[in-house]
Amino acid sequence: MIKLKHSRPIITSITLITMVLALAACSGGNEPSASPEPSTPAVESAPAPSTESEQASETNETEGETNVTERPQTESFEMMTAEGNQSLEASLQQGEGFSLYVFEKFTFDAAQGRLSLTSNSDYYVDIEPLPADYNLAELETGGKEELENAGKVSDYSGELVEHPLGSAELYLQATGEEGVRDYMVWKSEEGDAFLFRLHNPKGEEASDFATPIWVSLSTVERDS
Secondary structure, X not given: OOOOOOHHHHHHHHHHHHHHHHHHHHOOOOOOOOOOOOOOOOOOOOOOXXXXXXXXXXXXXXXXXXXXXXXXXXXXXXXXXXXXXXXXEEEEEEOOOEEEEEEOOEEEEOOOOEEEEOOEEEEEEEEEEOOOXXXXXXXXXXXXXXXXXXXXXXXXOEEOOOOOOOEEXXXXXEEEXXXXXXXXXXXXXXXXXXXXXXXXXXXXXXXXXXXXXXXXXXXXXXXX
16 A cells, blocks of 8 residues: 655645746746857958949049050151151150150250250250249340350240241340350140250251251150
8 A cells, every 4th residue: 555645745846847947938038049140250341342334434544644645656747858848757755754756867865855966966956844933034044145155146036937846935046157056945735844955056967957856846745
């Protein structure tokens, strides 16, 4: 015969355990997330890559800037020579801060900015880029001082009729027994100013020097 003396405490313990589990199940505060998100370290967002249209725009802008400053390596120029009107080819030469076209019979010294006749270096012109704030009156005074011992000084400043340069802000010329010397301030179409000092002695090569040198000077452009 089995005694049931301890049956009530056992039932009571089971009942308490069941209640605790039921309460835990009903408590929403302790309920875990159905799909917990993993914790990840903060990362700085990288810049968005350029779109194809933006990249193309940047490329076009770069190419446009290049096209502005790029000049053909050779050019042909019509001019009157001893043999009549001819088309002569000139090559692009680079100086200190500027470029110009040089014909076959001429030599350009980039370091000195001097363009001379290859067969006789006594025929030459020195090219000097002027700053934006140059003083024309001071240049005129300096030019007259340079030329006063070379002969009679004439002033041809202004428009130059049928001349490759077209016009000159300042054009002083001294003519003497040794030949002709010019002192000129000229502006390119872009508005950049240059000082030309030209030395053209008397001699058989004077005619070979004069016309091509003026054409070359009319092509001088400052680098961008």
